[in-house]
Amino acid sequence: MTNPTQGDQLADLLRGDADELIRRWVGLAASSLRGRMTEAELDRELREFFAVLVDALSTGSRDIKDDAYADARVLLEELSRTRARLGFSPSETAVGVFALKRAVFELIERRGNDGFREVIALSSLLDDLGLWTFEFYSRTREEIITEQSEQLLELTTPVVKLWDGVLAVPLVGTLDSARTQVVMEKLLEALVESGAEQAIIDITGVLAVDTQVAQHLLKTVMAARLMGAECTISGIRPQIAQTIVGLGIEFGDITTKASLADALLHALRRAGVDVVRRRNQAV
Amino acid sequence: MTSPAGERKELPIRRDDDVVRVRQLVRSYAQQAKLSLVDQTKLVTATSELARNTLTYGGGGVADVEIVADTRRRGVRASFIDEGPGIADVELAFTDGWTSGKGLGLGLSGARRLVDEFNLTTEVGRGTTVTVTKWGR
Numbered sequence: 001m002t003n004p005t006q007g008d009q010l011a012d013l014l015r016g017d018a019d020e021l022i023r024r025w026v027g028l029a030a031s032s033l034r035g036r037m038t039e040a041e042l043d044r045e046l047r048e049f050f051a052v053l054v055d056a057l058s059t060g061s062r063d064i065k066d067d068a069y070a071d072a073r074v075l076l077e078e079l080s081r082t083r084a085r086l087g088f089s090p091s092e093t094a095v096g097v098f099a100l101k102r103a104v105f106e107l108i109e110r111r112g113n114d115g116f117r118e119v120i121a122l123s124s125l126l127d128d129l130g131l132w133t134f135e136f137y138s139r140t141r142e143e144i145i146t147e148q149s150e151q152l153l154e155l156t157t158p159v160v161k162l163w164d165g166v167l168a169v170p171l172v173g174t175l176d177s178a179r180t181q182v183v184m185e186k187l188l189e190a191l192v193e194s195g196a197e198q199a200i201i202d203i204t205g206v207l208a209v210d211t212q213v214a215q216h217l218l219k220t221v222m223a224a225r226l227m228g229a230e231c232t233i234s235g236i237r238p239q240i241a242q243t244i245v246g247l248g249i250e251f252g253d254i255t256t257k258a259s260l261a262d263a264l265l266h267a268l269r270r271a272g273v274d275v276v277r278r279r280n281q282a283v
Numbered sequence: 284m285t286s287p288a289g290e291r292k293e294l295p296i297r298r299d300d301d302v303v304r305v306r307q308l309v310r311s312y313a314q315q316a317k318l319s320l321v322d323q324t325k326l327v328t329a330t331s332e333l334a335r336n337t338l339t340y341g342g343g344g345v346a347d348v349e350i351v352a353d354t355r356r357r358g359v360r361a362s363f364i365d366e367g368p369g370i371a372d373v374e375l376a377f378t379d380g381w382t383s384g385k386g387l388g389l390g391l392s393g394a395r396r397l398v399d400e401f402n403l404t405t406e407v408g409r410g411t412t413v414t415v416t417k418w419g420r
Contacts, residue, residue, distance in 0.1 A: 149300075
């Protein structure tokens, strides 16, 4: 696809009517953005990209993965990122690139047919660039999702007080390193603040306990112990128990209970509280 | 032997949350293959170990998960393929409590105990492939 003469022609074509093209391009792109960006911003963005694109084209290369297009790719990535953050859809993002095609087509039409081959070449090139923005757009979206899940992580690990001197951390979902770190910090802080000597980590909502999760749990329990608190792990369901045995994980002398209720009763007893049923109460 | 309706999917393992994605895929396949809750959990845990090994020791790779069937039962097979440093001493790697990293040293040996079929091929400098299968009963 590399043909230096053609490359120059295409670059010349764009360069020759640069101002007119950019103005039309900005106009087309702006109509799809519906005022979420000012035309001045758009103009600056597209003008910058236009210059870089023409430079790349004039090298004769028609492959957007070439080094010649490195700057163009970076600019598009930047553009996609801004759009994603502003809440634009992928098509609204890509249309910004595709709009240049329409501007060029219109220009060619006015001039007659002699630029047709260049148009085809430019057309497929712009498609590629458009797709590049797509790809980067979705990557940024994933980053946003990751950020949100990190924020969620902060929210979903509350330390609750069950009784005077008895704290509990109900864990739900996936327990990874980051999450455990948060859990551990929160629990240890709460232990200091409340002076509690009993802590219950409830894993009823944890879907699977693998060696990493187990290791995290063990570390948390150890840390709590160093602070003088006794930790119980509760909510170990039958399938989890069998899996832990299968893996060969030793929980050592850590107290584990099947349910949170059992763990609470255990913690209360250790704290010197007796729970008794009223004598005349029907069961 | 793959059943005609056997589903199959390949997932990359490049980051921590990819491990979670592999786990979710395996869980959904295990449910489709009608594995019992205990077997589901065992398989999910084993694949979680292996996916994390691929990430931590293999430097990333892919997980290839499929629903398999023979004449009388269905199951789930998962392969973890990396092009990392490989395992120099396989026997040592299978020793409970031995780790070259910071883990508990139970992942590989534990995973083997949790599944029905376990196959490991490794070549130093070329990479490691672990394939596990869990059958329904």
